[in-house]
Amino acid sequence: MRAVDIIDKKKKRQELTKEEIDFLLEGYLAGTIPDYQMSAFLMAVYFNNMTKEELTYFTLKMRNSGDIITFDNLDYYLVDKHSTGGVGDKVTVVLGPILAALGMATAKLSGKGLGHTGGTIDKFESIENFKFSLTKEELVAVAGKTGVGLMGYSDNIVPLDKKIYALRDVTATVDSIPLIASSIMSKKLAIQSNLIILDVKVGDGAFMKTIEDARELSRRMVEIGNSVGRKTIAVLTNMDEPLGYNIGNANEIIEGIEALKGHWSADLKEVVYEIVYLALKHKGEVSTYEEAAKKIDEVIDNGRALELLRQFIELSGGDGEVVNNYELLPMPKSVLEGFSEEEGFVTKIKAEEIGKAAMVIGAGRATKEDEVDHAVGIELKKKVGDKVEKGEVIAEIYFNDEKNVQSSKAMVLDAYVIGKEKIENIKNILEVIE
Ligand code: URA
Numbered sequence: 023m024r025a026v027d028i029i030d031k032k033k034k035r036q037e038l039t040k041e042e043i044d045f046l047l048e049g050y051l052a053g054t055i056p057d058y059q060m061s062a063f064l065m066a067v068y069f070n071n072m073t074k075e076e077l078t079y080f081t082l083k084m085r086n087s088g089d090i091i092t093f094d095n096l097d098y099y100l101v102d103k104h105s106t107g108g109v110g111d112k113v114t115v116v117l118g119p120i121l122a123a124l125g126m127a128t129a130k131l132s133g134k135g136l137g138h139t140g141g142t143i144d145k146f147e148s149i150e151n152f153k154f155s156l157t158k159e160e161l162v163a164v165a166g167k168t169g170v171g172l173m174g175y176s177d178n179i180v181p182l183d184k185k186i187y188a189l190r191d192v193t194a195t196v197d198s199i200p201l202i203a204s205s206i207m208s209k210k211l212a213i214q215s216n217l218i219i220l221d222v223k224v225g226d227g228a229f230m231k232t233i234e235d236a237r238e239l240s241r242r243m244v245e246i247g248n249s250v251g252r253k254t255i256a257v258l259t260n261m262d263e264p265l266g267y268n269i270g271n272a273n274e275i276i277e278g279i280e281a282l283k284g285h286w287s288a289d290l291k292e293v294v295y296e297i298v299y300l301a302l303k304h305k306g307e308v309s310t311y312e313e314a315a316k317k318i319d320e321v322i323d324n325g326r327a328l329e330l331l332r333q334f335i336e337l338s339g340g341d342g343e344v345v346n347n348y349e350l351l352p353m354p355k356s357v358l359e360g361f362s363e364e365e366g367f368v369t370k371i372k373a374e375e376i377g378k379a380a381m382v383i384g385a386g387r388a389t390k391e392d393e394v395d396h397a398v399g400i401e402l403k404k405k406v407g408d409k410v411e412k413g414e415v416i417a418e419i420y421f422n423d424e425k426n427v428q429s430s431k432a433m434v435l436d437a438y439v440i441g442k443e444k445i446e447n448i449k450n451i452l453e454v455i456e
Pocket of ligand 1: 187196201202203205206229
């Protein structure tokens with residue numbers, strides 16, 4: 023078998039056999055197939071796509087390139103929620119404790135933020151001494167007691183994805199739907215769960231800018247999961263403005279804690295409630311959204327979800343008292359206000375621009391090597407649909423270092439789109455694909 027013939031087949035839109043996929047991926051991982059041949063193959067996939075059978079096999083082969091984490095002693099219904107990456111996305115912070123309070127558990131791999139999108143690891147690391155589980159034994163110890171288990175990605179999880187992703191990055195093949203689907207799903211399938219819920223963000227701040235692309239990516243990921251017997255659902259959610267009011271790290275933890283005390287931003291609530299509803303429905307505990315919402319309200323009102331977050335923080339090395347005392351979190355030195363230059367209604371808040379504005383003051387990373395300043399971030403004072411007066415404060419920038427704060431403010435002001443008409447009935451759940 024020769025790599026050149028496999029590339030030629032994909033170029034001619036012919037379906038690859040399992041043996042050909044084995045040859046290509048094993049050879050690439052071992053270094054016997056060079057980058058230039060893999061690059062040509064990736065570009066052929068970019069233009070000619072993969073069939074369901076090819077994509078499923080390709081994904082499993084990627085998954086099998088590294089460790090597969092299974093739990094013998096975690097007797098829970100395990101829900102793995104994954105976000106394709108958004109701005110202000112603190113869903114995991116809130117969702118884990120709610121699922122746990124309802125008798126389910128999360129045992130998932132989480133990432134660090136890069137570029138304009140944040141990562142769950144960075145948010146929790148705002149809490150002094152907080153350490154993510156590094157091994158499955160550590161994860162089981164924490165999740166066994168609290169129902170919340172989060173672990174950082176190690177180099178042994180899908181090493182082939184790391185190698186291929188780095189190549190995609192420099193060969194203009196990142197934005198290929200089958201390649202994104204196999205990259206995400208290979209990592210999801212590397213850890214045991216009963217249900218995978220994919221929160222596919224759609225809009226300005228998301229990987230998928232249009233509903234059509236988001237739908238296609240969702241369909242392909244759901245197809246992969248379900249064809250290997252892992253129940254998978256995709257929820258398409260709005261990212262035409264950041265989620266909630268805060269973008270950063272410590273400030274997102276505070277917003278997450280506040281949500282667990284019943285003080286929600288409407289959009290965050292809609293997304294979290296929908297995901298919990300889908301989890302309860304698939305576990306067989308509810309048949310309607312209303313039943314699910316009642317159960318969620320109960321664990322918020324009786325403090326059970328918040329208590330599980332407190333315990334999760336304690337068992338992870340942090341001070342659980344942070345849920346009552348936000349001064350335990352790092353605080354920024356100064357605040358800069360951004361004022362509206364016009365009167366009207368907020369019609370859009372360009373999420374990517376806000377993510378970049380947060381990144382340049384240190385809340386995120388421009389490169390993987392950058393350090394994050396957990397104290398800094400942006401608070402939106404107005405959301406889409408809100409009325410604003412000229413000269414009114416629309417956002418606040420929490421910063422430590424003066425260096426980029428003026429350009430951050432300019433980006434925030436530019437991100438706000440003010441129009442004459444009020445936008446009504448903003449939908450945050452766009453579609454569910456299963
Ligand atoms: N996230 C991933 O994990 N992989 C991709 O290819 C794109 C987004």
